[in-house]
Amino acid sequence: MAVKKLPIAKAINESLRKALETDPKVLVMGEDVGQLGGVFRVTDGLFKDFGEGRVIDTPLAESGIVGTAIGLALRGYRPVVEIQFDGFVFPAYDQIVTQLAKMHARSLGKIKLPVVIRIPYGGGIGAVEHHSESPEALFAHVAGLKIVSPSDASDAYWMLQQAIQGDDPVIFFEPKRRYWDKGEVDFDAIPAPLHSARVERAGTDLTLVAYGPMVKVCKEAAAAAADEGKSVEVLDLRSMSPIDFDTIQASVEKTRRLVVVHEAPVFYGAGAEIAARITERCFYHLEAPVLRVGGYHAPYPPARLEEEYLPGLDRVLDAVDRSLAY
Amino acid sequence: MAVKKLPIAKAINESLRKALETDPKVLVMGEDVGQLGGVFRVTDGLFKDFGEGRVIDTPLAESGIVGTAIGLALRGYRPVVEIQFDGFVFPAYDQIVTQLAKMHARSLGKIKLPVVIRIPYGGGIGAVEHHSESPEALFAHVAGLKIVSPSDASDAYWMLQQAIQGDDPVIFFEPKRRYWDKGEVDFDAIPAPLHSARVERAGTDLTLVAYGPMVKVCKEAAAAAADEGKSVEVLDLRSMSPIDFDTIQASVEKTRRLVVVHEAPVFYGAGAEIAARITERCFYHLEAPVLRVGGYHAPYPPARLEEEYLPGLDRVLDAVDRSLAY
Amino acid sequence: MTVESTAARKPRRSSGAGTKRASAKKTPQAPDEPQLVQLLTPEGERVTHPDYEIDLTADELRGLYRDMVLTRRFDAEATSLQRQGELGLWASLLGQEAAQIGSGRALRDDDYVFPTYREHGVAWCRGVDPTNLLGMFRGVNHGGWDPNSNNFHLYTIVIGSQTLHATGYAMGVAKDGADSAVIAYFGDGASSQGDVAESFTFSAVYNAPVVFFCQNNQWAISEPTEKQMRVPLYQRAQGFGFPGVRVDGNDVLACLAVTKSALERARRGEGPTLVEAFTYRMGAHTTTDDPTRYRADEEREAWKAKDPILRVRTYLENQGLADAAFFEETEAESEALGKRVREAVRSMPDPDTMAIFENVYADGHALVDEERAQFAAYRASFAEEGK
Amino acid sequence: MTVESTAARKPRRSSGAGTKRASAKKTPQAPDEPQLVQLLTPEGERVTHPDYEIDLTADELRGLYRDMVLTRRFDAEATSLQRQGELGLWASLLGQEAAQIGSGRALRDDDYVFPTYREHGVAWCRGVDPTNLLGMFRGVNHGGWDPNSNNFHLYTIVIGSQTLHATGYAMGVAKDGADSAVIAYFGDGASSQGDVAESFTFSAVYNAPVVFFCQNNQWAISEPTEKQMRVPLYQRAQGFGFPGVRVDGNDVLACLAVTKSALERARRGEGPTLVEAFTYRMGAHTTTDDPTRYRADEEREAWKAKDPILRVRTYLENQGLADAAFFEETEAESEALGKRVREAVRSMPDPDTMAIFENVYADGHALVDEERAQFAAYRASFAEEGK
Numbered sequence A, B: 001m002a003v004k005k006l007p008i009a010k011a012i013n014e015s016l017r018k019a020l021e022t023d024p025k026v027l028v029m030g031e032d033v034g035q036l037g038g039v040f041r042v043t044d045g046l047f048k049d050f051g052e053g054r055v056i057d058t059p060l061a062e063s064g065i066v067g068t069a070i071g072l073a074l075r076g077y078r079p080v081v082e083i084q085f086d087g088f089v090f091p092a093y094d095q096i097v098t099q100l101a102k103m104h105a106r107s108l109g110k111i112k113l114p115v116v117i118r119i120p121y122g123g124g125i126g127a128v129e130h131h132s133e134s135p136e137a138l139f140a141h142v143a144g145l146k147i148v149s150p151s152d153a154s155d156a157y158w159m160l161q162q163a164i165q166g167d168d169p170v171i172f173f174e175p176k177r178r179y180w181d182k183g184e185v186d187f188d189a190i191p192a193p194l195h196s197a198r199v200e201r202a203g204t205d206l207t208l209v210a211y212g213p214m215v216k217v218c219k220e221a222a223a224a225a226a227d228e229g230k231s232v233e234v235l236d237l238r239s240m241s242p243i244d245f246d247t248i249q250a251s252v253e254k255t256r257r258l259v260v261v262h263e264a265p266v267f268y269g270a271g272a273e274i275a276a277r278i279t280e281r282c283f284y285h286l287e288a289p290v291l292r293v294g295g296y297h298a299p300y301p302p303a304r305l306e307e308e309y310l311p312g313l314d315r316v317l318d319a320v321d322r323s324l325a326y
Numbered sequence C, D: 001m002t003v004e005s006t007a008a009r010k011p012r013r014s015s016g017a018g019t020k021r022a023s024a025k026k027t028p029q030a031p032d033e034p035q036l037v038q039l040l041t042p043e044g045e046r047v048t049h050p051d052y053e054i055d056l057t058a059d060e061l062r063g064l065y066r067d068m069v070l071t072r073r074f075d076a077e078a079t080s081l082q083r084q085g086e087l088g089l090w091a092s093l094l095g096q097e098a099a100q101i102g103s104g105r106a107l108r109d110d111d112y113v114f115p116t117y118r119e120h121g122v123a124w125c126r127g128v129d130p131t132n133l134l135g136m137f138r139g140v141n142h143g144g145w146d147p148n149s150n151n152f153h154l155y156t157i158v159i160g161s162q163t164l165h166a167t168g169y170a171m172g173v174a175k176d177g178a179d180s181a182v183i184a185y186f187g188d189g190a191s192s193q194g195d196v197a198e199s200f201t202f203s204a205v206y207n208a209p210v211v212f213f214c215q216n217n218q219w220a221i222s223e224p225t226e227k228q229m230r231v232p233l234y235q236r237a238q239g240f241g242f243p244g245v246r247v248d249g250n251d252v253l254a255c256l257a258v259t260k261s262a263l264e265r266a267r268r269g270e271g272p273t274l275v276e277a278f279t280y281r282m283g284a285h286t287t288t289d290d291p292t293r294y295r296a297d298e299e300r301e302a303w304k305a306k307d308p309i310l311r312v313r314t315y316l317e318n319q320g321l322a323d324a325a326f327f328e329e330t331e332a333e334s335e336a337l338g339k340r341v342r343e344a345v346r347s348m349p350d351p352d353t354m355a356i357f358e359n360v361y362a363d364g365h366a367l368v369d370e371e372r373a374q375f376a377a378y379r380a381s382f383a384e385e386g387k
């Protein structure tokens, strides 16, 4: 196998396949994940190869999907659940935050719930309402869950492997508008720890932190800034809970400026947590307040407005300039 | 009427009574709110006086309660819904965040949903699991909702009046461990705007921001600090969405130090948003990073541990000291 | 072949749950077990049903035919506009015209409708301008009409949610002492959602004047009804304490009669009814779907023989209730509708960018005001640069 | 008076939904309509039922009696420990002993139980040490036993959630090819929750070996069953495609027989069953509740005459199946249990403060580690000050 160039969706598909092959306790379940292979074809071919006992088309009920996944995990299975779109996870919210997240603690550690919930999230695909949301902060606030999001094919493959192998519930946010972006996956690699941030591009003047779909935008912004002589470091956060503050801190101690970028609304978003904590850790290093670029405090708009709503190159560069102007 | 001294629970009861009397479209609904008068007796006597047509005992289904309240609001009613305890709001989470919050925008303003959701929240009453949570950040992140919490009887009465009169959905968090704390209610007062913060105690050395049950703790902390010669200003935030940043900013420009206190977990909590935004607004004024005191990233513990888990006087004073030490 | 016999895709349990497997003509019915209600056979033959009779004038019959033809035409136009890139997505109702027009024409003006995202035919009956339906599929808004102008609520995408809104609305109708009724549409897939069950409970407990109208079109995207239920859906109602009835969803007369009867029951204060319209989604789930991945052509072909429009045409012709001129007129009218819709969509303006910040709150919100101002200033800075 | 006749608190609809109102002896039953299953009358008279027979030895009968007496004693002790301030709260099972012991004793060791917060009698049958149940009510933990030691899951407080866990677990049992069964307990109030309906759908679709055991104790805190349902709950099952049966929940023999039969059905691969045990919550909802605010004493008195323990005692005595020595022994045993529980609770240690940070994650979490360390340092600073 060694190295292959794959789109993110295919990397996830391969990762699921690998998990199904390796561990007979792994199950894939969700709406339309079987026969159809998922609305994004992420589970394509798995039903055919592993059968309906392993790749399960479920009734149309998200609370039921997560609730029965919990029951299956109690029986020793390792369900990998698909929620069809970000906006449809909320019927399962109760099962996720009161049951899935808390059962390990409730049982004083006797119960482990290795359930992975895959959610294609974020905008940029011209969809109708509820198909473009970024609800990660609504999960990251909840103790007992781990929240991650890959930004490229290699991470998509490996982070999902790690999520499935771990014994904690993980919400795995997939950047749906990047599903078709190709990248190299080294199937023999030794992956970085699941919850570590990664320096995507080194720089000295300012740090950009992003995750999921915004990593690409930030790398483009850094390249554009370089043309203007500004050296921008880009970090891929990869994990929103826990957050690898050490890596951010190390970067900010060097660059002294930080801008956090995500699609999710800024208000009470991940950027707030990062800004608050990094300001505490780097109070005497920061030359400018941590700036945040993200969604507005408004419902995700209709498709014809999403280009303006989503943080793009210009808005990131604007924040970079504002930070550097301090 | 004029002025009466009432416990918070009774002030809410009077406010509901007033609303039922004034507006025939106001309804009170929830589990056990009728005959029983609610598990905290907050709706005591209303069923008797207004009948089952206005004070409605509902089936045991939170999504159904909020979903039918939305339908009633579409028909022109103004439902005031009770969720029995904080930990039981999550079955209704989908209806709240995808329907209640977004329908006004979805309809381009044609539909108004004046629904108030009352939630007794927070710990300190020695309860079993799910009865002591502080989930406000999980709602404040969502556009379309307004989030408030009174800390005393007067605010309990007036803020609920304002919430019911407004045309937006409001989540009204009631500090359950303060239900029996008495305070004066002036029934002829002209209340402050619903979403304004209030200076509870003036000071010059540091600002403490809190809301709901923690306001009392912060006032005690300020008094204790005064004994040690430290002048601490205490703000009652009152509204977690929107947040009255102007009032906080004005205070911090004076005191140059800010500590935010809430029971909810610190990670991705309201304190993060306040810290991030105030740091941006007051970057050159702050002598110390904004510090946060709140819950840990752990499920709310069993009752015998809650005194240690909840931010108390000592932990607030510790943060005050740490801030002043910068 | 009756509609029902095709329905039995796999053997059902033969226990006390009381399913029936084959044609109603062959199996004697238990007295309390609803039949598949049919008033017009696929061959265009008028049949009777003891509980559901309906007496329509020729004008009314032609009207139903016209509604279905125009709805289908509109739907086809929308599908092709999507292919041309004018719409981002379209959810076709092809095959479900009778269920929608039959139930839609059973309503009074003061009744209130809670649709899913596929009720274009019902919208038509309510007088919602079809071009208004296209805004959300084009991506210019999330709902382009005033629900109260036609008592037709916005499309609801999150499956099942609207059944609770309908129930609450109906509770309000009862409180007002009005004799209006409410109808909630949902799909076979939606029947699995907890919200739908909760709406059954609430409506039963409060005796709310609501009709639950399920279009069982056999599929929830790629999942057949066996993934949602073990026995026919209409039977679910009685366990919640109200009647359920299965109607031939491709028979506009039966859909009209059954819905009318359920609405009248609601008006009389007798509470909710579940109507299961047994029909078929002839097209893809939406324009992004590829049904060849999960279902056989033969199934679709079998249902084609039960086309809801054709049987009415046959009936009208056989009975001499409509002449060639009528059919030509309807054809012309439907072409004109297609043209109007096409033009309306092509000239539909993009929303103003600042609309992002509008209508988030009814009474305003400080943060929205702040972000609106910042965004305006940010955009203005580009305009200046551009100068 | 039969249990059933008391049940009809208000007139039910007389429609096809098929409710029955009065004593089974008076009303002829439709063939497919389950009777209220009873094998031992309130007067201690042994009666038969065509579908549910059971043949128990004297030993077994005495065992059931003993289980119920000890469970009641334990429950009374817990209530009094709460009054003494040793527990923060207690949810009494008083009146529901037969439902719990009957169903609990129907289980095999390899079966798995998903309780609510009131299944102290079932816990007893599973061999969970009663003192372990008290931890969460005392506030020292949220669940003090290892679910897998006795195949008895932790108490679930959020209403209805556990029915989905049970269903998923049962799906796993079927996947494993095991012939174990799963039982999910819930209340009449819980039946309104969407999760419960979803568990009915999932278990029906996947034919999961699960028994849904509803203790209809007539009340959900202050709300009578009319606020949750319009027709008897057991009827709900058939609309989801599996059988429902109502059993006299104060009759331990009937509960045992009916549950056993449902479990066996599950083992045979025939899927779920809903058992509605018709019983009564003799006490308050919990120790914080005041039922005088919402229900009449007479209702409680009427149910007292149907006490689940008394009828077994009468039967044992009348049949000469137990002598005075047995009753004395049981009494002594129950006193000893009370004493043991009292002592165990009083000496139950408070949890270590640092437990706040334990078991949040199985594989750890950087923030928890950081907060644990900060908290430890913060506490240590007080210890130093104290020096």
Ligand SMILES: Cc1ncc(C[n+]2csc(CCOP(=O)(O)OP(=O)(O)O)c2C)c(N)n1
Residues within 6 Å of the ligand: A031, A060, A062, A084, A088, A091, C118, C157, C158, C159, C186, C187, C188, C189, C190, C191, C217, C219, C220, C221, C281, C285
């Ligand atoms: C809560 C939720 N989950 C998933 C989806 C994605 N989704 C859209 S339509 C659909 C199938 C609906 O099937 P059915 O209820 O039968 O209606 P139909 O589309 O056949 O008219 C699904 C799964 C959704 N919209 N909402």
Ligand SMILES: Cc1ncc(C[n+]2csc(CCOP(=O)(O)OP(=O)(O)O)c2C)c(N)n1
Residues within 6 Å of the ligand: B031, B060, B062, B084, B088, B091, D118, D157, D158, D159, D186, D187, D188, D189, D190, D191, D217, D219, D220, D221, D281, D285
């Ligand atoms: C989701 C949820 N909502 C509300 C509550 C509060 N509550 C606890 S018990 C109860 C009544 C339960 O009634 P029932 O299901 O009949 O069980 P019983 O207590 O009678 O055994 C309620 C409303 C809860 N625990 N969970």
Ligand SMILES: [Mg+2]
Residues within 6 Å of the ligand: C187, C188, C189, C215, C216, C217, C218, C219, C220, C221
């Ligand atoms: Mg369908």
Ligand SMILES: [Mg+2]
Residues within 6 Å of the ligand: D187, D188, D189, D215, D216, D217, D218, D219, D220, D221
């Ligand atoms: Mg009950």
